[in-house]
Amino acid sequence: MPSKAISFSGLLAGVALALAITPASAKDIVLGASVQLTGSSANTGRYYKDAYEFAVEKINEAGGVKVGGEQVKLALKIYDNQSDVNLSVRQYTQLVSQDKVDFLLGPFASNFALADSAISEKYQIPMIQGGGASDQIFSRNFKYIFGTLAPASNYFGSTVEMLKGLDPAPQSVALLYADDAFDVSVADGTRKLLDDAGLKTVMDEKYSSNASDFNSLLSQIKSNGAEAVLVAGHETEILNFVRQAKSLAVAPKMYSFTVGVPSEDFRKALGADADYAYGMTAWLPSADNKDKWFGDAAQFADAYKKKFGYDPDYHAASGAADVEAFAQAIEDAGGTDPAKVRDAIAKLSFDSLYGKIAFAENGQIDLPQTVIQVQDGKVVDVYGANGVINKPKYPMPAWNAR
Structure with a gap:
């Protein structure tokens, strides 16, 4: 050698x-x-x-x-x-x-x-x-x-469990995801999670990775009245999504993202507009x-x-x-x-x-995801394997009412 x-x-x-x-x-x-x-x-x-x-x-x-x-x-x-x-x-x-x-x-x-x-x-x-x-x-x-x-297929697992216990529980869900391997796996698993939870999916849309324009998808969310929006994508996409949601005044009761929320840079980039956003993490x-x-x-x-x-x-x-x-x-x-x-x-x-x-037989570790939320600029763990940890801020207010 x-x-x-x-x-x-x-x-x-x-x-x-x-x-x-x-x-x-x-x-x-x-x-x-x-x-x-x-x-x-x-x-x-x-x-x-x-x-x-x-x-x-x-x-x-x-x-x-x-x-x-x-x-x-x-x-x-x-x-x-x-x-x-x-x-x-x-x-x-x-x-x-x-x-x-x-x-x-x-x-x-x-x-x-x-x-x-x-x-x-x-x-x-x-x-x-x-x-x-x-x-x-x-x-x-x-x-x-x-x-x-x-596993990506269970990234929204804890989030869906939390949805069922929110007051009032959202009655309709929009699922958006990028077209790469991770986000497709997230969507495939989340469909079953939502169905098993008895939650109605009113929108199931795939978008191109590195997309920058979400106006059409946001307009659909506004028109179909989705109360919870779950987005699987990349951090730059999520930043654009939130900024355009504010611009179009699209404010469902909650939105949750697979990426971004745990990141200090994400919160700095959005400032106060990051508040109320949900995410998940396997580590704190x-x-x-x-x-x-x-x-x-x-x-x-x-x-x-x-x-x-x-x-x-x-x-x-x-x-x-x-x-x-x-x-x-x-x-x-x-x-x-x-x-x-x-x-x-x-x-x-x-x-x-x-x-x-400790790896499973397929070579992957399956640590439970903790649901987190940005509250007043800080990440707060709100829901985990044993239920509610800290009270989530819900529902999300209209953009002009913050």
């Missing part, structure tokens, strides 16, 4: 420079990834780069990974896929076939993870990723892909989530913000947990043999800052 020392001069097919690098020696265990550091998804991609670096740094500060009685350090090699899924696939191929990294961390977004996991399966190199939740990723009987996000920075490297999730969140200047959300927490899962599995396997580490990952059961890390 060639030396794993990393050079800044290596370009991938003349297109992408290796960024976000932890220098490696020949003895280090190298984790490789392709992440959206520029382009349309860079705002979320940074969570993964930062979380990977932070977790590697913390594990190395504690001595590294114990392998055969020796402490071995972790190292990173991360490429910028420029938010281009085809480039991402080429970069993962580069990581395993030329860079000879030991293991793979994932990109952000389900369509990327869906494509990139084919590389880990082809080369039988384990990939642990916390950026893709689409059920499609885990329905192919692949053995080398593992995910720390809950609770001291109840104990972690042997960071102490607990609250300590992780404080240290993360101090280091990077912004609050982590569940993307960052899942990314850090992915690195921790590799560290634990390598120790359990007693080395870096890919097949043995793969089997060790499948058997993991340990507490982390993200929650319990």
Whole structure:
């Protein structure tokens, strides 16, 4: 195996420079990834780069990974896929076939993870990723892909349960979703959830990813009288949706989004207009989530913000947990043999800052989603596995009555 020392001069097919690098020696265990550091998804991609670096740094500060009685350090090699899924696939191929990294961390977004996991399966190199939740990723009987996000098909599960208990409960629901792998999986699962809950779906519409004009869909919501609006999409789409909803004075009793609400940037971008919006998260920075490297999730969140200047959300927490899962599995396997580490990952059961890390047979973790709402500019957890946590602000008032 060639030396794993990393050079800044290596370009991938003349297109992408290796960024976000932890220098490696020949003895280090190298984790490789392709992440959206520029382009349309860079705002979320940074969570993964930062979380990977932070977790590697913390594990190395504690001595590294114990392998055969020796402490071995972790190292990173991360490429910028420029938010281009085809480039991402080429970069993962580069990581395993030329860079000879030991293991793979994932990109952000389900369509990327869906494509990139084919590389880990082809080369039988384990990939642990916390950026893709689409059920499609885990329905192919692949053995080398593992995910720390809950199934997309159940993202709105807790939200639908909450809807039934609201007073007055909404009688009609609009379901909107982008046409990518994650959002299609969300919609497929949500239809059944709504039907089982006895809620009437008056609108079920797919829109193009990266859409910027929602006026037509909002006009339909206004005309059909949907009282609850559930939107599965990307953060930039949701920002446009909210701004245009205000412009057209479309104010149902509530709206909920798969992304955005947990993000500090989302709330800053909308200001007071973010209030009343619902979202969901599988992670909150609770001291109840104990972690042997960071102490607990609250300590992780404080240290993360101090280091990077912004609050982590569940993307960052899942990314850090992915690195921790590799560290634990390598120790359990007693080395870096890919097949043995793969089997060790499948058997993991340990507490982390993200929650319990224990993968189901299909390779995915199913942590319950907590419903959150922006109230007076702050994120408040309102509904969880055990019911109401804090009272939601409901129904949402008209825009001119706020």
